[in-house]
Amino acid sequence: MIEIDDPADPRLDDFRDLSTADRRPDRPGGRGLVIAEGVVVVERLLASPYPVRALLGVRRRVEALGDLPAPAYVTSAEVMAEVVGFHLNRGVLAAADRAPQPDLAALVASSRRLAVLEGVGDHENLGSLFRNAAALGVDGVLLGPGCSDPLYRRSVRVSMGHVLRVPFASVPDLPGGLDLLRRNGFTVAALTPRADAVGLADAGLRGRRVAVMLGSEGPGLTEGAIAAADVAVRIPMAGGVDSLNVATAAAIAFYAIA
Amino acid sequence: MIEIDDPADPRLDDFRDLSTADRRPDRPGGRGLVIAEGVVVVERLLASPYPVRALLGVRRRVEALGDLPAPAYVTSAEVMAEVVGFHLNRGVLAAADRAPQPDLAALVASSRRLAVLEGVGDHENLGSLFRNAAALGVDGVLLGPGCSDPLYRRSVRVSMGHVLRVPFASVPDLPGGLDLLRRNGFTVAALTPRADAVGLADAGLRGRRVAVMLGSEGPGLTEGAIAAADVAVRIPMAGGVDSLNVATAAAIAFYAIA
The missing domain is CATH 3.40.1280.10 (SPOUT methyltransferase, trefoil knot domain)
Incomplete structure (x- = not known):
């Protein structure tokens, strides 16, 4: 768990402007990341084959997740809102790369x-x-x-x-x-x-x-x-x-x- | 059909600030109006026992409704958005009083x-x-x-x-x-x-x-x-x-x- 206070920190780029910068690979500038919001969905992402890159959340939500395979950036709800671009009442996000789909x-x-x-x-x-x-x-x-x-x-x-x-x-x-x-x-x-x-x-x-x-x-x-x-x-x-x-x-x- | 250009016109009060001024009677200041949005839902309201008080819409949508039992205020999408408080892509609204529910x-x-x-x-x-x-x-x-x-x-x-x-x-x-x-x-x-x-x-x-x-x-x-x-x-x-x-x-x- 890594504390971050600066919303401009480049380590948070995976989570930036989620409402405007869509992540689909078919959109110009998109990077095809998979974004999970909230403890339940983040847990499903953690249990999936998708390689998790990073998490971002308030301390209480991140701690609820247990052992993590990637860096977890802990910050305030206000900094999260500034990074993401809107208020998130779910308190935790995870970003993953895509995984190959089955044939x-x-x-x-x-x-x-x-x-x-x-x-x-x-x-x-x-x-x-x-x-x-x-x-x-x-x-x-x-x-x-x-x-x-x-x-x-x-x-x-x-x-x-x-x-x-x-x-x-x-x-x-x-x-x-x-x-x-x-x-x-x-x-x-x-x-x-x-x-x-x-x-x-x-x-x-x-x-x-x-x-x-x-x-x-x-x-x-x-x-x-x-x-x-x-x-x-x-x-x-x-x-x-x-x-x-x-x-x-x-x-x-x-x-x-x- | 009555043309209205002034968003402050009091005849539009039934449709004012829909996103903030909730109309439920259990809310302070609410008046218990029933609001229908879009041609399909407005048509169902017109076919219901709820007494329609007024309609508000752009000309094309209001005209699609045929005969109407209440005044229909016709205006631009911009004036509608100003009255309602947000952009409506459905183009027509109707307001009705509540009707008694069955015993x-x-x-x-x-x-x-x-x-x-x-x-x-x-x-x-x-x-x-x-x-x-x-x-x-x-x-x-x-x-x-x-x-x-x-x-x-x-x-x-x-x-x-x-x-x-x-x-x-x-x-x-x-x-x-x-x-x-x-x-x-x-x-x-x-x-x-x-x-x-x-x-x-x-x-x-x-x-x-x-x-x-x-x-x-x-x-x-x-x-x-x-x-x-x-x-x-x-x-x-x-x-x-x-x-x-x-x-x-x-x-x-x-x-x-x-």
């Missing part, structure tokens, strides 16, 4: 239940979906075209750190990438509110190797993705209600196939 | 599926829960001790306006209030992560009159509430994951009893 083929081969996402670009929805996947026993998440980065800071936070536990891999080609799933014995179930889809409970998915395919909250899955699935399934909805949030719909589907 | 006994008697909440104080969780209740055919929500006001602005927004459609009533006494449910033939199912609870799918709830009782995300239901239920049910969870968000857990339970 797509290996992830598919080792999984029994998967989520396949198309166009899920909202960071909060994506984070919530990973939390639900972790809670409900989904083995991995495949990210199709139009999905955002699950390691974006807000996704990490909303997922309660479960983006660091649930493996994910990109599937640049959808629906072409579904062939890999079928070769591994998966039934691909497209979740859609369409009236001609089969009720989720009536599709005979329980106990099988299932990949649930989900689209973004507004437009949903593309026609091509639905057509390429083995079955289109729907959650029975009450009249007049357009749709559930995508992470909530995913949770119901994950429950139904568990 | 508890009448709501219970006329319902087949209910949610009973204890200590759900987070406005976003409460709003999401109403959205899920509406989508999944829950007839009403009973608000036990420690619940927040579903008509708080953020809850209205997160619910997509469904707090204006799904009836709710207060149950000041829990678990005492469960007697009313049982006299009406309801099975009261307490949702809890406890290991000795029955799996949700194995509790025989489908097709019965069921009230799902849910607690707040952190502490969950009190021991007294769980003990007073007819059955304690759990959502099977993967190891190492503490719990789902309460609105998500509710959605799974609503799906399971539908």
Whole structure:
């Protein structure tokens, strides 16, 4: 634990201006760091394969974490707020480098239940979906075209750190990438509110190797993705209600196939 | 439609300083107005029993609403932001007075599926829960001790306006209030992560009159509430994951009893 009082100290650069300087590698100037906020999420980061670079927090929060694999900078809430750029009521942060994600083929081969996402670009929805996947026993998440980065800071936070536990891999080609799933014995179930889809409970998915395919909250899955699935399934909805949030719909589907 | 250019115009007072001057009647100075934001939610307000007092928006959004039962003040996005106190990207607001909620006994008697909440104080969780209740055919929500006001602005927004459609009533006494449910033939199912609870799918709830009782995300239901239920049910969870968000857990339970 290293005490720091100067918010300009370069050792704190990993944590600087978090709200404006996004860390995604696809943003100009971004460095692709993974940022964890709060004791629970930092603990999940510490238990993950992501190599932790540094921690920053108030003494009480840092001490709650036990043994640490990286330097922990201890300061006041005021200095933290100045470094980070906003007031953090969680009191501790950790920064890590990215770790290689599993190979797509290996992830598919080792999984029994998967989520396949198309166009899920909202960071909060994506984070919530990973939390639900972790809670409900989904083995991995495949990210199709139009999905955002699950390691974006807000996704990490909303997922309660479960983006660091649930493996994910990109599937640049959808629906072409579904062939890999079928070769591994998966039934691909497209979740859609369409009236001609089969009720989720009536599709005979329980106990099988299932990949649930989900689209973004507004437009949903593309026609091509639905057509390429083995079955289109729907959650029975009450009249007049357009749709559930995508992470909530995913949770119901994950429950139904568990 | 009435054009207004002056942000200080007193006809806009219903919409003033929304982020700081909360409108709940339990706040000092609050007037208990219901505020709807965005075309979709404003449309649900217009279709609800809540008496609309006024609308405020940019011309394009107001025109999208069709016939209106109250004056619509049309102005620029800049004047709107000045009145409201922050930039609104939804472009239209409506303010309504509260309407009487249904009598508890009448709501219970006329319902087949209910949610009973204890200590759900987070406005976003409460709003999401109403959205899920509406989508999944829950007839009403009973608000036990420690619940927040579903008509708080953020809850209205997160619910997509469904707090204006799904009836709710207060149950000041829990678990005492469960007697009313049982006299009406309801099975009261307490949702809890406890290991000795029955799996949700194995509790025989489908097709019965069921009230799902849910607690707040952190502490969950009190021991007294769980003990007073007819059955304690759990959502099977993967190891190492503490719990789902309460609105998500509710959605799974609503799906399971539908």
